[in-house]
Amino acid sequence: xxxxxxxxxxxxxxxxxxxxxxxxxxxxxxxxxxxxxxxxxxxxxxxxxxxxxxxxxxxxxxxxxxxxxxxxxxxxxx
Numbered sequence: 001x002x003x004x005x006x007x008x009x010x011x012x013x014x015x016x017x018x019x020x021x022x023x024x025x026x027x028x029x030x031x032x033x034x035x036x037x038x039x040x041x042x043x044x045x046x047x048x049x050x051x052x053x054x055x056x057x058x059x060x061x062x063x064x065x066x067x068x069x070x071x072x073x074x075x076x077x078x
Contacts, residue, residue, distance in 0.1 A: 006043065009050045017054075021047050 009017070024044045031037050 006046065009047075014051065014054060017047055017051050021051065 012020070021044065024040055024047065028037055028040045028044065031040065
């Protein structure tokens, strides 16, 4: 999804994205206007997707660095 009013996510750190999610969630529940809630919800979903993408990339990078290959390290036959 694209919103021209949002800055580039690459300029934000993970903690800044988490802060934005908290702030927007608070504003969503404060608002009683359904149209405003819908707009906040769209932006909130964009931030959540970006955070999930970053977490997935970090996990993949950690797995590659640790040499983990799927479920191979979970089975220990000794």
